[in-house]
Amino acid sequence: MGVIVVEGIDDGAWVSHLATTLPHFDVHDVDAEVQPDSVTYVVMWRLPTQHLEAYTNLEGILLLGAGYDHLDLGSLPNVPVVRLIDPAMADDIALYVLSWVIYFQRDFDRYATMQATATWQSALKPVFARNFTVGVLGSGAIGSIVLTTCAKHGFATVGWSRSAHDRPLKDFFRDCDVVVDLVPLNKATRGIIGAPELTALGDGVLINVGRGATVDTPALIGALNGELRAAVLDVFDSEPLPADSLLWRHPKVFVTPHVAGRSDPVTAAPVIAASIAELGAGRTPPGTINR
Numbered sequence: 001m002g003v004i005v006v007e008g009i010d011d012g013a014w015v016s017h018l019a020t021t022l023p024h025f026d027v028h029d030v031d032a033e034v035q036p037d038s039v040t041y042v043v044m045w046r047l048p049t050q051h052l053e054a055y056t057n058l059e060g061i062l063l064l065g066a067g068y069d070h071l072d073l074g075s076l077p078n079v080p081v082v083r084l085i086d087p088a089m090a091d092d093i094a095l096y097v098l099s100w101v102i103y104f105q106r107d108f109d110r111y112a113t114m115q116a117t118a119t120w121q122s123a124l125k126p127v128f129a130r131n132f133t134v135g136v137l138g139s140g141a142i143g144s145i146v147l148t149t150c151a152k153h154g155f156a157t158v159g160w161s162r163s164a165h166d167r168p169l170k171d172f173f174r175d176c177d178v179v180v181d182l183v184p185l186n187k188a189t190r191g192i193i194g195a196p197e198l199t200a201l202g203d204g205v206l207i208n209v210g211r212g213a214t215v216d217t218p219a220l221i222g223a224l225n226g227e228l229r230a231a232v233l234d235v236f237d238s239e240p241l242p243a244d245s246l247l248w249r250h251p252k253v254f255v256t257p258h259v260a261g262r263s264d265p266v267t268a269a270p271v272i273a274a275s276i277a278e279l280g281a282g283r284t285p286p287g288t289i290n291r
Contacts, residue, residue: 002040004276005030005055007047014064017269018043022276039275052287060279062272065089066142066287069211073291082275085287088267090142092147093172093209096260097134097180099188100232101150104178104205105132106132109230127177129154137193138183139164142261146180160186168261171243173200178207186207198223205230209260212236217247224252234260 006014015137019027028034028132030047039055045064047071061081068083071214084228103109107124114121136143139159143188147157159165160172161183169192173179179201194216199204206228208215212235220231232254233247239258247253278285 002059002203003028003038004032004043005032005034005039008043010191014265014269015045016267017057021100021273022267025276041279043272046070051079060276062275064268066261067160067177067211068289073289080279080284081289081291082279083287083289084263084268084271085141086263086268086271087145088264090259091149092143093142093182094146096234097146097207097209098149098153100205100254101132101134101178102153102205105155106231107127127188129147130156132156132178132179133158133176134178135160136180136182137161137172138181140182143180143182146182170196170200173197173204175204176201176204178205180200181206181208181214182210183214185213189199189214191216193217193220195222198228201228203227205228205232207232207234209234212239221246221250224250231252232256234258 001247002025004018004022004025005020006027007030015027015029030051036054036190040057040059041062042052042055042058043062043064057078058077058079061076061077063081063083065090066083066085073081105127110124133156134147135158136147137160139161143159143161147159151157158172158175160169165172167175172248181193183192190213191285192214193206198219204222206215208231212233217237224231230252234267235258236247241247241255247255275285275287
């Protein structure tokens with residue numbers, strides 16, 4: 001019987017659900033006393049490399065989330081690293097986005113400003129969902145679900161990716177009321193949203209639930225000091241967001257602490273169990289990172 005070590009988060013919920021879905025393994029919190037050479041799999045987010053090096057018979061690392069740019073892959077043990085691809089997480093991100101899309105489509109930001117000055121103004125011109133365009137930059141597996149979710153609620157939608165688009169990037173920004181940033185971070189996408197794109201967005205809204213460094217932050221602040229209506233930011237160049245960042249205090253910025261897509265042990269444990277079964281059978285599970 002193999003041993004699985006789980007990074008200690010969520011008061012043991014992950015250990016409990018993984019133990020249920022993996023009955024042929026002993027599943028323990030990382031702080032439990034186990035023989036290091038008995039550990040065959042680690043389920044983690046950010047365990048230090050020196051901790052992992054103690055597991056001399058490690059066969060795979062399963063991540064608790066979809067991202068992995070917080071890890072130095074070159075320093076990890078030479079075993080498969082599998083990111084979490086949980087459809088429920090994509091739905092969670094889609095609902096986060098939809099909440100903010102409705103917030104701005106229904107002018108709740110403007111009504112909040114009116115409330116602060118005791119101003120009663122019901123004459124804002126209504127914008128109905130069919131006339132409010134949501135664009136998703138990075139319309140891959142998660143982005144397509146965001147587009148479908150918004151479309152089901154009547155919003156006009158358009159997707160853009162490098163491999164599939166019907167207009168130049170600046171035109172895409174110009175045609176949207178809200179742009180949702182979901183592109184992965186790599187050399188090609190670092191700073192892909194800069195001053196030209198934000199200028200094209202005009203008085204629209206940027207929602208970033210992808211990676212912070214895909215947005216040129218100084219250009220974003222410049223746009224917010226001008227015409228840009230708002231920015232909803234769940235991801236940042238540096239996390240946690242430093243206390244002295246201007247983004248905390250800008251009146252047009254809404255900050256959330258990287259919670260748009262939450263890892264749920266109830267739905268994720270079966271996905272992780274399936275990945276471990278694939279690894280044990282000598283196959284490559286979905287989400288395996290090309291190192």
